[in-house]
Amino acid sequence: MADQPLDPAVEATAEAIAAMEIRGAATIAAAAATALRTQAVESTATTPAAFEATLRAAGRRLQATRPTAVSLPNAIRYVLQRMDGETVGSLRASIIESADEFVDRLDHAQSDLGAVGANRLRDGDTVMTHCHSTDALGCIATAVDQGKSISAVVKETRPRNQGRITARELCELGVDVTLIVDSAARRYLGRVDHVLVGADSIAADGSVINKIGTSGLAVNARDRGIPVIAAAQTIKLHPDTLTGHTVEIETRDETEVLDDECRQEIGEITVANPAFDVTPPRYVDAIITERGQFPPESIVMLMRELFGEHVCEPWEEPASTTMDSRGIDE
Numbered sequence: 001m002a003d004q005p006l007d008p009a010v011e012a013t014a015e016a017i018a019a020m021e022i023r024g025a026a027t028i029a030a031a032a033a034t035a036l037r038t039q040a041v042e043s044t045a046t047t048p049a050a051f052e053a054t055l056r057a058a059g060r061r062l063q064a065t066r067p068t069a070v071s072l073p074n075a076i077r078y079v080l081q082r083m084d085g086e087t088v089g090s091l092r093a094s095i096i097e098s099a100d101e102f103v104d105r106l107d108h109a110q111s112d113l114g115a116v117g118a119n120r121l122r123d124g125d126t127v128m129t130h131c132h133s134t135d136a137l138g139c140i141a142t143a144v145d146q147g148k149s150i151s152a153v154v155k156e157t158r159p160r161n162q163g164r165i166t167a168r169e170l171c172e173l174g175v176d177v178t179l180i181v182d183s184a185a186r187r188y189l190g191r192v193d194h195v196l197v198g199a200d201s202i203a204a205d206g207s208v209i210n211k212i213g214t215s216g217l218a219v220n221a222r223d224r225g226i227p228v229i230a231a232a233q234t235i236k237l238h239p240d241t242l243t244g245h246t247v248e249i250e251t252r253d254e255t256e257v258l259d260d261e262c263r264q265e266i267g268e269i270t271v272a273n274p275a276f277d278v279t280p281p282r283y284v285d286a287i288i289t290e291r292g293q294f295p296p297e298s299i300v301m302l303m304r305e306l307f308g309e310h311v312c313e314p315w316e317e318p319a320s321t322t323m324d325s326r327g328i329d330e
């Protein structure tokens with residue numbers, strides 16, 4: 001069976017995710033589902049088998065872009081698992097329906113999660129943030145909507161400075177913001193009531209995988225007695241960790257840390273740029289999801305309920321590609 005070309009929108013989305021023009025776990029998930037939808041709408045495949053193969057190829061292309069945020073494979077899994085039909089038309093309709101449903105559920109999940117997270121924030125509280133998390137910001141936005149006055153100490157988040165996006169968005173919400181460099185965090189912990197971060201993945205043992213610097217912040221916060229909250233929709237739960245797999249930590253280009261000119265001035269050194277780190281559950285007080293608040297150690301129960309025992313990878317080619325699922329030779 002000849003490979004169908006991927007739609008340019010899939011390629012453009014994959015490139016934008018890899019280049020971090022589309023970034024943040026929830027935003028990446030929505031973009032991936034939308035790209036699969038476009039692939040389905042624009043596909044020129046004339047047989048059901050060719051259509052399915054192209055959608056799987058689009059899933060693989062999108063999935064290969066960034067390894068740490070599990071929302072990406074979870075989004076692709078959600079859409080492709082529901083691909084169903086006997087004709088190209090019915091297969092296309094099933095993808096459109098499931099992609100729309102996924103994006104809609106994402107929006108609802110974020111507002112439900114925001115309501116849970118806002119319950120932890122009291123009028124007059126100060127929150128310390130790291131990176132830029134739409135889930136974490138959803139908690140603050142809901143608290144502000146409820147009429148609570150919230151202040152924020154926002155970490156800059158080297159090397160990509162996503163904290164500046166957080167500062168701008170919190171400013172727009174009317175939150176009083178103090179931006180600090182990452183290394184000032186411990187000094188400012190004494191002035192905050194909560195550390196509130198997002199997550200790219202949550203492992204079955206309750207570990208929180210998030211932007212590099214989260215774990216050091218959490219350890220410092222524990223030392224100072226400041227509660228650490230991770231706001232993470234259930235699409236951040238990493239099903240592979242139920243069966244003992246670990247979460248791959250993305251390493252990014254060293255030029256994000258040091259440009260070529262600076263590097264030449266310094267001399268021959270190694271520059272390491274891991275994008276994420278792992279915060280063990282003992283440093284996390286609560287994981288806030290759209291299904292409620294969980295102590296990290298009990299998140300595995302929710303994972304089992306949502307994923308069951310068997311996690312499939314619907315973007316992979318079936319074992320035999322010489323026949324389609326209806327037994328028709330290709």
Ligand code: RUB
Pocket residue numbers: 020023024025026027069130131132133134135136162197198199200210211231275
């Ligand atoms: C973003 C990051 C965010 C999580 C959660 O990393 O670590 O904290 O993705 O974001 P990057 P959200 O900028 O490298 O993608 O709550 O929006 O899903």
